Amino acid sequence: MYFLQVNNNPDTVSTVLFFGTLGMFVMAIGIVVFVIFHQRKVIRYQLQMKKLEDDKQQMLLQASIRFQEEERQRIAADLHDDAGPLLATARLYLNENLIHQEPAIQLQSIYNAKQIIDDAIQLIRNISHSLMPPTLKNFGLESAMTDLFQKMNASGNLNASVRFHDYRVRMKLEQELLVFRVIQELVTNIMKHSNSGFIHLTQNTNGQNLYFRIHHDGKGLIQSEFDRLNNVSTGLGLKNIQSRIKVLKGRIFFEIDASHTYYKVTIEVPKEPAM
Amino acid sequence: MVSFILHKEGHSADPLVETIYDIFTVAEFCFFAGFFYYIISDKSLKKIIPVVVILFVASSLIDFFLVLDESFTSGVQAVLILIMCIYYFFDQLKKPNSFLIYNNINFWVIISFLIYVAGTFFLYIMAENMVPNKEFRKEYVIINFSFNLLKNILLSVAMLMKEEKVTPNNFTDTHLSGDWDSIKSINNLS
Incomplete structure (x- = not known):
C-alpha cells in the first residue's frame, strides 16, 4: 500500500491490481479445490474402513453361527451315538423280563438295565455340564x-x-x-x-x-x-x-x-x- | 447495481455515494455474519459473532464520521468474511459427513462470498487512494462487475439446487407394521 501511495504510476497500479486480484482469486479457488478433494479422500477412506469393519463383523457372525452348528452337531452325536444305544440296550433287557419268567434271569436283566440307565444318566449329566458347568x-x-x-x-x-x-x-x-x-x-x-x-x-x-x-x-x-x-x-x-x-x-x-x-x-x- | 448506476451517472466521488457504499458494506457484512451464525454448530463461536458484528459496526461508524477512509471498512470486512469462510471449510472437514460438501446449499453461498471477497480484496483496499486515477476506475468497474457476476451466478446455483436428504438405512419402513420387530408381535402370535 505504501508503495502504491508513493508511486501513483498507472502501469504499476494496473500490474499490482492484476496480480493481487489474480493471486487472491487463485488462493480462493485453491482453498475450495483442496477442501473438495480432501473431503472426497476422507469419505473414501471412511468407506474403506467401514467395509473392512463390515467384513470383519460378517466373519465373526459366520464363525459364531458355525460354532453353534458344530456344538449342536456334537450334542446330537453324543445323544445319538451314546445315549441312544444305551437306552435301547436297557429297553432290550427290560423286554427280556417279559419273555423269561425265571426270577434269577429277570433279576440279572433288571440289574443290567439299571447299570445301563446309570451310565445314560452320567452321560447326559456330562453333556449338560459341558453346556453349563x-x-x-x-x-x-x-x-x-x-x-x-x-x-x-x-x-x-x-x-x-x-x-x-x-x-x-x-x-x-x-x-x-x-x-x-x-x-x-x-x-x-x-x-x-x-x-x-x-x-x-x-x-x-x-x-x-x-x-x-x-x-x-x-x-x-x-x-x-x-x-x-x-x-x-x-x-x-x-x-x-x-x-x-x-x-x-x-x-x-x-x-x-x-x-x-x-x-x-x-x-x-x-x-x-x-x- | 447501485454502484453501476452511480458510476454511469458520474457520481462516484459524491458524499452520497460514499455513504451508500458504507451502508452497503456494513449491511452486507451483517447479513453474511447472520448467515454464518445460522450455519455453524460451534456454540462458543456463536457467542463471538454478535460481538464481532457490534465491533465492526462501531469501527465503521468511527471510520465514517472521524477517519473517512473507506478502504479500512472494506478491508476489515473482507478479512472477516475470508476468516469465516475458511472456518466454515475447516468445520466441514472436521465433521464426519458421509455426503459430499458440494451437495450442500451453504457451500455454494460460502464460495460465492469467498471468491467475491478474495477477488475484490485488493480493489477495495486500493480504492481510497486510487479513485482520482482514471485507469484505475476503469479496472475497478471491470473487476468489480466480473466478480459480482460470478458471485451472483454461484448464489443462483445455491438457490436452484435441491438439498440432498440423507435416507434412513434401516428397517423402520412404512411398508412394515409398526410392531413387527417388537415384543408385541411375539405376544400376538400366542
Whole structure:
C-alpha cells in the first residue's frame, strides 16, 4: 500500500491490481479445490474402513453361527451315538423280563438295565455340564476356574494354577459364562498348540475393570498374529474368543514378556456385578 | 447495481455515494455474519459473532464520521468474511459427513462470498487512494462487475439446487407394521 501511495504510476497500479486480484482469486479457488478433494479422500477412506469393519463383523457372525452348528452337531452325536444305544440296550433287557419268567434271569436283566440307565444318566449329566458347568452356576467363576485347572493338573503333563486376587463381588452369570468360555478356549489352545510346561491364571481388579491374565511358557501368540489369524477365513476358536470379548465389551491383548521366556494373554472386562 | 448506476451517472466521488457504499458494506457484512451464525454448530463461536458484528459496526461508524477512509471498512470486512469462510471449510472437514460438501446449499453461498471477497480484496483496499486515477476506475468497474457476476451466478446455483436428504438405512419402513420387530408381535402370535 505504501508503495502504491508513493508511486501513483498507472502501469504499476494496473500490474499490482492484476496480480493481487489474480493471486487472491487463485488462493480462493485453491482453498475450495483442496477442501473438495480432501473431503472426497476422507469419505473414501471412511468407506474403506467401514467395509473392512463390515467384513470383519460378517466373519465373526459366520464363525459364531458355525460354532453353534458344530456344538449342536456334537450334542446330537453324543445323544445319538451314546445315549441312544444305551437306552435301547436297557429297553432290550427290560423286554427280556417279559419273555423269561425265571426270577434269577429277570433279576440279572433288571440289574443290567439299571447299570445301563446309570451310565445314560452320567452321560447326559456330562453333556449338560459341558453346556453349563454346575460349579460356575452355583459357586462362581473362581471355583469354576479352580475346578478346570485342577482337572488339567490331574493329567500330570502340565502345571496349572489359578489365583484370584480380588473377586469379592460376582459378575452376572452370563458374563461369568462368557469369561469362562474365553479362558477355556485359550487354555485348550495352549494345551493343543503351545507345548507349554505351566499355565498360570491370575485375576485382579482396577477401577471399573476386571483383569484376567494367563501366563504360559510354550509357543504363543502376539497381538499382531492374533489380529492376522482373526482376519483369515479359516479357524473358529480365535474368532469365537473375539466375538465373546466383543459381547463382554472388553478387550484382549496377546504379548510376550521382555525376556521372551513366557507369553501373556490379558483380558479386560468392565465390571457388571450380579444383582 | 447501485454502484453501476452511480458510476454511469458520474457520481462516484459524491458524499452520497460514499455513504451508500458504507451502508452497503456494513449491511452486507451483517447479513453474511447472520448467515454464518445460522450455519455453524460451534456454540462458543456463536457467542463471538454478535460481538464481532457490534465491533465492526462501531469501527465503521468511527471510520465514517472521524477517519473517512473507506478502504479500512472494506478491508476489515473482507478479512472477516475470508476468516469465516475458511472456518466454515475447516468445520466441514472436521465433521464426519458421509455426503459430499458440494451437495450442500451453504457451500455454494460460502464460495460465492469467498471468491467475491478474495477477488475484490485488493480493489477495495486500493480504492481510497486510487479513485482520482482514471485507469484505475476503469479496472475497478471491470473487476468489480466480473466478480459480482460470478458471485451472483454461484448464489443462483445455491438457490436452484435441491438439498440432498440423507435416507434412513434401516428397517423402520412404512411398508412394515409398526410392531413387527417388537415384543408385541411375539405376544400376538400366542
